[in-house]
Amino acid sequence: MKISALISLVLLLMPSAQASQEGKSLFESLCMSCHVLSGQPTVAPPVFGMKNHVMQAYPNREDFINYIVHWVRQPDASRALMPGAVRRFGVMPALSYPDDQVRKVAEFLYDTNLRMPGWYRKHYEAEHGKTPRH
Ligand code: HEC
Numbered sequence: 556m557k558i559s560a561l562i563s564l565v566l567l568l569m570p571s572a573q574a575s576q577e578g579k580s581l582f583e584s585l586c587m588s589c590h591v592l593s594g595q596p597t598v599a600p601p602v603f604g605m606k607n608h609v610m611q612a613y614p615n616r617e618d619f620i621n622y623i624v625h626w627v628r629q630p631d632a633s634r635a636l637m638p639g640a641v642r643r644f645g646v647m648p649a650l651s652y653p654d655d656q657v658r659k660v661a662e663f664l665y666d667t668n669l670r671m672p673g674w675y676r677k678h679y680e681a682e683h684g685k686t687p688r689h
Contacts, residue, residue, distance in 0.1 A: 578663025581656050599647065600640045603669040607687045608636045616665050623661035624654050639682060
């Protein structure tokens with residue numbers, strides 16, 4: 556592999572400078588037991604799908620973060636952005652994590668380019684009739 560290709564691959568897999576490593580490890584310990592980063596989902600939507608739905612509804616960074624912090628404290632099936640996931644997995648349980656930790660997770664999610672597997676793109680297009688953003 557050419558060195559430039561290797562460097563861009565490494566950059567792609569790293570969170571951007573703004574996103575803290577702390578947010579990444581908090582995400583891994585608090586959310587990843589349910590929201591998988593790769594592979595097929597089992598108990599919850601995969602992380603890029605979850606991020607993508609919040610991103611469509613709240614493209615602004617601060618709104619995105621506020622939605623996630625509020626959601627984790629108090630999920631509400633009637634206002635869910637992912638009604639299909641609520642039907643498939645049931646609504647997410649309320650998690651009493653400290654807000655500042657969830658905030659760091661949300662910042663990490665917003666600031667990081669997550670890789671989107673091809674199967675998810677097809678699934679999203681079938682469900683929504685348009686290409687997902689990420
Ligand atoms: C015990 C399993 C579990 C854990 C842990 C979990 N989630 Fe979820 N989450 C779910 C399930 C199931 C759904 C899909 C149904 C729904 O939307 O409520 C979901 C949906 C979501 C959604 C979509 C909300 C919407 O409007 O539909 C967001 C955002 C989210 N999770 C964020 C997080 C974050 C951030 C964390 C870690 C701090 C986390 N979740 C931890 C199970 C979990």
